[in-house]
Amino acid sequence: MTVSLRDSITNGEAPARPQAPALKRRWLDFGQQLDWRRRLLLGLTGWLLFVFGWYLAAHAGLASERLFPGPVAVMNALVDLFMEQGFLGDVVSSIRRILISFSLAVAIALPLGLLMGAFARIDGLLNPLLGAFRYLPAPAFIPLLLMWLGTGDSQKIALLLIGVVFFLAIMLADVTRQVPASFIETAKTLGGGRRVVLWTVVFRHSLPGYMDTCRQMLAVSWTYLVIAEIVAATDGIGAMMMRAKRFVHVDDIMAGIVTIGLLGLAFDALFRLVYRWRFPYLRGAHQR
């Protein structure tokens, strides 16, 4: 169609048939829906641009390659770490710390968030307390934790827990509060008591929101993990990076950063997968 139009213009003639005017299409517009192929393509493009920019910056001679290695050197370092230096053990240690501390955080924050979101009195009791604790920077507890718990795993897990649990409780309470009052009232007039309404309506309605909140807070967990492992640790991704710093192995440090990024991406994908699988009723719900 466009070809015939262009031909007719170059020939200086009017087009033979009047064409229906197409809607103006723009590359960026509000409310665009992308299929997974486009999404993947765009995602890969973003990554390629990043790696390419990194490559250019590393080889432009701004800094020595020792201090600012390019992507290839870092990939080589990553392979070497896994194959020769038993980096897998560090990664497993880090993941274990994340999983234990985050499970503990959810186990504490979820009941609190549910009860705070559902009952104003419990919210009134706990919100000012947790809200204040939330503002205390978790690393400030490190000296205390080192004295109380030593330099072992429990100290690191405690730090991760403190860094996440207060935020998590308050965010989960916010999710809980979004249950429509009419859902609760419907369940009451169908004969549901307090316990039944709490579980079959309030908790059940909030479940997808809880998952989403946990997914986001897990990213914060990784931040505190590195802090915990940098302070005093013999194993873990952060410990490896601190060791590498002593010998100015910048490529190893960067490999550690890349590893954390990839793990974060993997956990995120896992959460999304579970979300799609567990909550089929949310698929396409917002498209209507």
Add this chain to the structure above:
Amino acid sequence: MHTASGLIIEGAGKTFRAGGRDPRVALEGVSLQLPPGQVGVLLGPSGCGKSTLLRMVAGLEEPTAGALSLNGRPVTGPGRDRGMVFQSYTSFPWLTVRQNVAYGLKITGDHSSLREGAVEHFIQAVRLQDVADAYPHELSGGMRQRVAIARTLANHPELLLMDEPFGALDPETRWQMQELLLGIVRKERTTVLLVSHDIEEALYLGDVVFFLSSHPGRLREVIRPDFKKDVPAGDREALLDHPEYRRLDMHIRRLMSEEGSTQGQPA
């Protein structure tokens, strides 16, 4: 008060006291009776407290004066005997149509009704058998409201409460839903108390229409469209054409416009 059956409301009132402000009287001295098996409609202009009254019957709102009872038992809170259908869509999005309809029976542990097929019976009654395994977001507004009605009726309430249940639907769907509701209610002999601001809906559905005035809400008139006995059941055209229908319609319109004009005056 001889036989304590049906819904009895005696001198119900509701005054809202927001801190520091003058108390606002939403309802005052409302007394009415609804015998079992009848459809009662609470009709009136906005601000007449008809929804507040309905929520009091449901046990979701506490009266500040008066007393309410259903079949001799005083209303002290929400319960299975008074199921409510809301104007907003309240079918639970995480449950399929069938699971939604079974919800009330599940949470109250009514296994005998579940066994006897109450769920399928009411899914068929509201004609949703083809979408019984669909989730609510796949359904239209009218279908979602039918889920809510089936869910409430499957629970065998003694009184079905409805708060402008068809208010959010388009006129065509609303008519269909009214006919569907009337058919089911006649067949199951359900007692219904329904809030409406639509005169046609009130006269079409109601055995008795309670007209409430506004500011504060008071029971102004009880209208019984008894002429409907002469009209073939559910025949809307014959009903709208009946001279008595037109007389009542005009009468209620006058009541409405009187309310409107007093509303405009400063108190």
